[in-house]
């Protein structure tokens with residue numbers, strides 16, 4: 001069977017995107033992993049499928065990591081989904097809504113960027129108490145649609161994101177679901193830089209949207225820096241996280257604003 005696909009990226013986090021509004025496509029985890037394989041397939045950090053809505057939104061959002069497993073949400077993917085579905089609807093809507101496992105989200109076009117209205121974060125722990133050999137500083141946790149550990153470091157460039165990220169991702173404290181692992185450093189008031197090891201990619205990626213949100217919110221709780229927080233990512237982009245801090249450690253009106261771009265489209269035999 002010939003599959004028509006689109007390739008997109010959000011701040012360097014790249015995705016295969018398929019239009020499955022007719023639900024004709026039933027991809028297996030193995031097929032998704034092969035499509036995302038950078039040597040034997042198209043190559044991507046994950047796959048996004050547009051499906052028909054079931055709860056009254058415009059579309060249903062399905063997201064699969066590069067290993068073929070489904071995840072609840074993907075921030076960079078959500079911006080690409082917003083850009084893609086705006087084009088699909090063949091109008092210029094300023095707001096598209098979509099159902100994810102993490103809740104109903106909205107995407108709006110802001111200048112040339114896409115802004116996602118995120119689900120409310122949950123499960124905050126400023127100090128998880130999880131121990132890593134040779135690691136002293138606190139490992140914080142927050143679920144911003146998917147689970148994230150956040151650690152602040154002085155030397156971000158010198159941090160072994162792969163080794164430490166993998167140890168955190170598989171740490172007993174976060175099992176059985178596992179977690180994404182982020183390392184962040186403060187650049188200036190309201191401005192941080194981060195690097196992320198992604199669950200399901202099992203490596204560092206150029207950017208992780210839900211990870212940026214997690215780091216920005218933990219940064220706010222550590223420093224008191226107000227919304228919005230700017231976040232530099234490994235791919236070179238700077239994104240903006242907006243939020244309303246409720247005061248008891250919870251947040252509402254969380255937004256993620258950044259780029260979402262088409263790269264190419266094509267057909268592949270599956």
Ligand SMILES: N[C@@H](CCC[C@H](N)C(=O)O)C(=O)O
Pocket residue numbers: 013065071073074075076077146147180198199200201207208209210211
């Ligand atoms: N790239 C993402 C997160 C995708 C899901 C994640 N790897 C997980 O399994 O939790 C983003 O931009 O948020």
